[in-house]
Amino acid sequence: NRATDLWLMLGDNVYDTGADVDYDPAIFNVYPATLRTSVLWPTIGNHDTAQSQTPSLTLPYFQNFSLPTRGEAGGRASGTENYYSFDYANIHFICLDSYGSSRAAGSTMLTWLANDLAQNTKLWTVAFWHHPPYTKGSHDSDTESNLIDMRQNALPILEAGGVDLILGGHSHSYERSYLIDGHYGLSTTFNETLKKQSGGGRPGVDTGSYKKLSSDPQAPHAGAVYAVAGSSGQASGGFLNHPAMFVSWNNMGSLVMDVDGNT
Numbered sequence: 001n002r003a004t005d006l007w008l009m010l011g012d013n014v015y016d017t018g019a020d021v022d023y024d025p026a027i028f029n030v031y032p033a034t035l036r037t038s039v040l041w042p043t044i045g046n047h048d049t050a051q052s053q054t055p056s057l058t059l060p061y062f063q064n065f066s067l068p069t070r071g072e073a074g075g076r077a078s079g080t081e082n083y084y085s086f087d088y089a090n091i092h093f094i095c096l097d098s099y100g101s102s103r104a105a106g107s108t109m110l111t112w113l114a115n116d117l118a119q120n121t122k123l124w125t126v127a128f129w130h131h132p133p134y135t136k137g138s139h140d141s142d143t144e145s146n147l148i149d150m151r152q153n154a155l156p157i158l159e160a161g162g163v164d165l166i167l168g169g170h171s172h173s174y175e176r177s178y179l180i181d182g183h184y185g186l187s188t189t190f191n192e193t194l195k196k197q198s199g200g201g202r203p204g205v206d207t208g209s210y211k212k213l214s215s216d217p218q219a220p221h222a223g224a225v226y227a228v229a230g231s232s233g234q235a236s237g238g239f240l241n242h243p244a245m246f247v248s249w250n251n252m253g254s255l256v257m258d259v260d261g262n263t
Contacts, residue, residue: 011045132168
């Protein structure tokens with residue numbers, strides 16, 4: 001009897017080219033009841049721009065969604081709908097653009113990210129964008145530049161700012177990491193020292209839930225969980241063997257997140 005509070009879409013929201021005519025059959029006509037009760041927060045993917053890394057502001061993605069540019073939903077004003085942040089209850093959400101904005105160190109987006117995190121006071125911090133920093137599904141985070149750039153340039157900023165959860169799509173699989181910190185290289189360089197705690201983080205199983213031990217919710221490098229939820233529309237396999245991942249599934253489905261206080 002309780003509606004979902006909010007809904008995140010992780011990019012490639014309509015196939016194949018992000019055309020306006022695709023939004024009704026893919027989203028608006030499919031979920032009319034959900035869209036009346038749960039605010040939809042999207043991030044942009046390569047299929048939303050017809051593979052253009054310099055999309056026009058007339059792109060249907062920008063016309064069909066009204067996204068905060070002035071910090072009007074919480075967080076720091078970004079001045080663009082490509083990336084933004086917002087607050088909901090005790091969670092600060094950060095949406096980044098891993099395709100059409102510069103991912104270089106010192107770029108406008110990453111400078112904004114650091115400033116946004118610096119003013120964040122929420123208990124939880126969740127970041128999401130399209131190209132995941134770790135995956136061995138239908139895409140490979142060891143070989144693709146968008147994924148490598150986000151891992152090398154965005155993750156150090158997020159982990160220094162106390163991020164708790166990072167969500168990505170693009171790779172058509174479900175993968176969920178251990179509680180990790182400080183892995184910015186290839187999958188072959190991942191090792192046990194990068195796990196902040198042992199076990200799989202499952203309540204009531206083996207070592208139980210992961211626990212952040214600091215009383216400061218913005219404590220740097222306390223560990224984060226990374227999830228790839230790219231199999232809502234299709235599951236396309238892959239090696240599914242990234243060592244940072246506790247689970248790697250070639251299954252269809254969506255990811256549900258429940259937050260209750262500090263749990």
